[in-house]
Amino acid sequence: MNISDPTETFRQEARELLDELEAGLLDLEQDPSNTDLVNSTFRALHTIKGSGAMFGFTAVAEFVHEFETAFDQVRKGQTQANAALIGVALDAKDHIHLLIETPDARISGGDVILANLRAIVNGETSAPQAPMAEPEPEPVSAKSAEPAPKAEKTIWRLDFYLPSDALIYGTNPVLLLEELAEIGPATITALTDRVPDLAVLDPETPHIGWRVDIDADDPTAAIDDVFLFLRNNMELSLVQLNATDLLAQEAETAEEPVAAELEDQPGPAAAPTTPQSPAPRAKSAAATDTAERTAASSLRVPAERLDELMDRVGELVIAQARLSQIAGLSSDTALKTIAEELERLSSGLRDTTMGIRMVPIGTLFSRFRRLIHDLSGELGKPIEFITTGEDTELDKTMIERLADPLVHLIRNSIDHGLESADKRAAAGKPAKGVVRLSAVYSGAEVAISITDDGAGLDAARIRAKAEENGLITPDTKLTDQELYHLIFAPGFSTAKEVTSLSGRGVGMDVVKRTIDGLRGTIDVTSRPGEGSTMTLRLPLTLAIIDGMLVRVGKGRYTIPLAAVEECVELPEGIEAHAKGRNFLDIRGALVPYLRLREVFGTKGESEPHQKVVIVSSGEGRVGLVVDQIIGNNQTVIKQLSKLHSGIKSFSGATILGDGSVALILDTAHLVAAGQGYVDRNLTGRAA
Structure with missing residues (x-):
């Protein structure tokens, strides 16, 4: 039996709340007067504090309590959120993250952060907070059983009963009472009028109610904060008592023990509150049922289980393909019917499982807002960050592996692309630079673009640096696209000096290797003085794809169907070994083609009536000459071993219906090879 660790569950939920907190703070910096943002940020803090105390993270609860107290002045409108406050609040968020992830480590700096936070808040608040005043708590806190109230004393009486599912969902009444006690003396x-007989008592239901008499001016807002997530489903009443009411109540309380001794059984009269009518209880139960249904509508599942499920679905697809092949060779109608039904079910299961693995890319985009915020302050460049296409979905594995490449590209755009405010003003641009991050569907791919409105790539400087590093010779002729791609070479950097952000030439190399590993491509476009765009083109998933099965000699290969544009027949009379000048006229456009027999070293004579599969990658196209097109199939991708990882023509392998293995062609590499034929041919003609 797999029992989840409650501490790890808290950490997972805390990470989500911290992300929500960070997003709220960054939004608040742009819109300081938005009360909804202030309230959502405060709710995130309140939840972290309560959950942290419940799971034993006392350091977290204490730190967040102080954080919450300082931020409460913003919520009450006593101070305004500004850049300085948001900056310290983000530091506090990072400190909370460290306290949660490493609870046993000694983490310093929390006191300094809180002191800075209080200094910023108090520096903008003319009136001191009410708890700072000490005159009244002095007589109240004196060690006395029941101090006599003053004539002008004001007491607020709070009676409440928790929802029936409060204990099940982790609510701790003791912590709630401690928070109420912090409002004032x-x-x-305890209200025990609703405690049932022991035979029918449910230990998971909070039967006890509570009466809290609070000495405070007006605790309404503070009480709302305490019951922030329970108010809609609980019974709560708050009334103000004057001195006369308080004296009468104290007299009544003093007589209660005598009455209890005279009676055989303590009746409802012992409870000072008037019980609520059954109608509100029924309404509360209905609300609880609704809340339970809402909570049950989503389920947290470890990523490892999804990976395992995807592996099982892949094996099912392979088994289904084998069954379909056997059924196709058989005359048994019942077998063919079962094979068709299984194919339908496995296809639906495949689509559903892949849908579970798909994650909105907005979960990744939101991480970079903090990066932009910090880099803007570090480099002194005002930046506007714009995102579009957050609802575009991508395989979760792709999302996880894309984080580092996008960080490098964004840092590169800000450090190298965007000019300083002075230079932008001299060029007639707004002082604030713009970085755009977008995602769109492009067929069976997702195109993710990072665009800036900076100075653009300096082609002359890139070429000079490439010649200096020996990547090209002075007489090498390159297109702008090829020249721009030199920035992805290992060790390449045009930075004049090494800084904490750039200059060592390792970032863009990491980007290229990661995107290649994801079977993706990178397009680079730039206009001098207007900015640059880096576009990552990635497949939707790395698990199962639709493929076209072809034969070359006795070997069978799979071409990703998303890369296939069309299929044509190879015209007769074309010389079989016209190396370097292999072109086809496809509706007026010259398309280079590769004979896969030559590429793979296949022995034997070429077969008549060969076919050409036109594939594309980015803006490039190439024709692949094969002996036979067998058909389309669902391809379960298996990664090649480390021993074969250096073979660039293949991106993986798949198991066919008969149990044999077919290699999956790397169309991006083959298209690049075909473009090499074009370049050599044009160079030869120019010579």
Whole structure:
């Protein structure tokens, strides 16, 4: 039986709340007067504090409590959110993250952060907070059983009963009472009028109610904060008592023990509150049922289980393909019917499983807002960050592996692309630079673009640096696209000096290797003085794709169907070994083609009536000459071993219906090879 660790569950939920907190703070910096943002940020803090205390993270609860107290002045409108406050609040968020992830480590700096936070808040607040005043708590806190109230004393009486599912979902009544006691001097009494007989008592239902008499000016807002996530489903009443009411109540309380001794059984009269009518209880139960249904509508599942499920679905697809092949060779109608039904079911299961693995790319985009914020302050460049296409979905594995490449590209755009405010003003641009991050579907691919409105790539400087590093010779002729791609070479950098952000030439190399590993491509476009765009083109998933099965000699290969544009027949009379000048006229456009027999070293004579499969990658196209096109199939991708990882023509392998293995062609590499034929041919003609 797999029992989840409650501490790890808290950490997972805390990470989500911290992400929500960071997003709220960054939004608040742009819109300081937005009360909804302030309230959502405060709710995130309140939840982290309560959950942290419940799971034993006392350091987290104490730190967040101080954080919450300082931020409460913003929520009450006593101070305004500004850049300085947001900066310290983000530091506090990072400190909370460290306290949660490494609870046993000694983490310093929290006191300094809180001191800075209080200094910023108090520096903008003319009136001191109410808890700072000490005159009244002095007589109330004196060690006395029941201090006599003053004539002008004001007491607020709070009676509440928690929802029936409060204990099940982790609510701790003791922590709630402690928070209420922090509002002001309080007297707490348990209300036991609803405790049932032991035979029918449910230990997971909070039968006890609570009466809290609070000495405070107006605790309404503070009480709302305490019951922030319970108010809609609980019973709560708050009334103000004057001195006369308080004296009468104290007299009544003093007589209660005598009455209890005279009676055989304590009746409802012992409870000072008037019970609620059954109607509100029924309404509360209905609300609880709704909340339970809402909570059950989503389920947290470890990523490893999804990976395992995807592997099982892949094996099912392979088994189904084998069954379909056997059924196709058989005359048994019943077998063919079962094979068709299984194919339908496995196809639906495949689509559903892949849908579960798909994650909105907005979850990745939101991480970079903090990066932009910090880099803007570090480099002194005001930056506007714009994102579009957050709802575009991508395989979760792709999302995880894309984080580092996008960080490198964004840092590169800000450090190298965007000019300083002075230079932008001299060029007639707004002082604030713009970085855009977008995602769109492009067939069976997703195109992710990072665009800036900076100075653009300096082609002359790139070429000079490439010649200096020995990547090209002075007489090498390159297109702009090829020249721009030199920035992805290992060790390449045009930075004049090494800084904390750039200059060592390792970032873009990491980007290229990661995107290649994801079977993706990178397009680079740039206009001097207007900016640059880096576009990553990635397949939707790395698990199962639709493929076209072809034969070359006795070997069978799979071409990703998303890369296939069309299929044509190879015209007769074309010389079989016209190396370097292999072109086809496809509706007026010259398309280079590769004979896969030559590429793979296949022995034997070429077969008549060969076919050409036109594939594309980015803006390039190439024709692949094969002996036979067998048909389309669902391809379960298996990664090649480390021993074969250096073979660039293949991106993986798949198991066919008869149990044999077919290699999956790397269309991006083959298209690049075909473009090499074009370049050599044009160079030869120019010579």
